[in-house]
Amino acid sequence: MTSFALNLRRGLVACAVLSLSSLALAQLPPMRGEGAARYVCGGIGLDESTAFRAAMKDHPLSLLFARADGAYVAEVRVRIEGADGRPVLALRAGGPVCLVDLPAGRYVVHAEAEGEMKQQSVTVGTGSRTADFRFGGKG
DSSP states (O other): OOHHHHHHHHHHHHHHHHHHHHHHHHTOOOOEEETTEEEEEEOOSHHHHHHHHHHGGGSSEEEEEEETTSOBOOSEEEEEEETTSOEEEEEEESSSEEEEEOOSEEEEEEEEETTEEEEEEEEEOSSOEEEEEEESSOO
């Protein structure tokens, strides 16, 4: 294979990958909520899961929900409170990944699924932060 043909092939593969990535990102549902507290949840199926994972870096907070064995969990009740205890956002996660836009600050995220309640404190600021909730395990 000539150098030209090899470079052309590499370029076509790169274009195909970028096209697929753009297509996957276009499949994200619209954000919900108002003002500075907005969210979108999903991640069911390979294409949607890929799109959500790729978009995690673009949001201050990402929430992941799974069982202790790694199986994804959906239909999680989520409540986010500010450091002062006031409610900021409440939602039902229809998928195992939620992308959340919040102003910089400290928050407590409460998540309930399969009869189990979990909570994590998070600080949102520069960059993106992920809170991983595991249900059905000990502790």
